[in-house]
Amino acid sequence: AVDGIYQSARFEAGSGLNIxxxxxxxxxxxxxxxxxxxxAERSQMDIMTFTSTNSLVGQIxxxxxxxxxxxxxxxxxxxxxxxxxxxxxxxxxxxARFFRAFYHFRLVQIFxxxxxxxxxxxxxxxxLNPKRNTTREVYQSVIEDLKFAKDNLAxxxxxxxxxxGRATQAAAKTLLGKVYLTMAGYPLND
Numbered sequence: 001a002v003d004g005i006y007q008s009a010r011f012e013a014g015s016g017l018n019i020x021x022x023x024x025x026x027x028x029x030x031x032x033x034x035x036x037x038x039x040a041e042r043s044q045m046d047i048m049t050f051t052s053t054n055s056l057v058g059q060i061x062x063x064x065x066x067x068x069x070x071x072x073x074x075x076x077x078x079x080x081x082x083x084x085x086x087x088x089x090x091x092x093x094x095x096a097r098f099f100r101a102f103y104h105f106r107l108v109q110i111f112x113x114x115x116x117x118x119x120x121x122x123x124x125x126x127x128l129n130p131k132r133n134t135t136r137e138v139y140q141s142v143i144e145d146l147k148f149a150k151d152n153l154a155x156x157x158x159x160x161x162x163x164x165g166r167a168t169q170a171a172a173k174t175l176l177g178k179v180y181l182t183m184a185g186y187p188l189n190d
Contacts, residue, residue, distance in 0.1 A: 001070070002074055005067060060110060064103040072100065072117060074096035098146065100118075101179075104142050108139065109182065116133040139183055146175055
């Protein structure tokens with residue numbers, strides 16, 4: 001189940017293009033002219049005329065919540081009641097909480113107030129329009145998840161085909177530092 005979280009996050013790690021547009025193209029760091037193939041939605045991003053129907057924006061939202069939902073499944077169902085060793089459960093939950101924090105953090109930076117999803121979708125079935133939580137509430141949840149991850153992830157993994165690229169304590173500490181620095185600025189100024 002944890003590998004499913006990594007698989008879902010892998011698309012952006014492999015190509016990353018869809019996340020570049022809202023984060024870089026709207027700034028002075030990026031521009032559509034650097035791409036050789038014309039796509040109308042990318043052009044909209046470049047000149048800031050995109051709407052909520054822009055599929056690039058929709059993909060960022062849906063892919064983020066897909067990873068969050070997979071993480072929520074691990075957090076809910078990988079528990080001491082299973083026949084899995086406790087250390088493996090802690091590691092699985094720590095990796096899941098790292099990813100849940102990472103994607104909530106990314107989504108709140110891009111969209112502002114967002115739904116804070118802390119349960120798997122099937123538990124809240126029928127709620128197609130969940131309420132948006134405040135930016136502050138999302139950040140508090142991100143901090144809680146990252147503190148748990150920091151305390152329960154391994155400091156390192158032997159780099160193998162199985163362990164290469166797994167979240168570590170250093171990754172959780174680094175992301176937590178970035179969260180605190182981001183909170184110091186607009187809109188929280190905290």
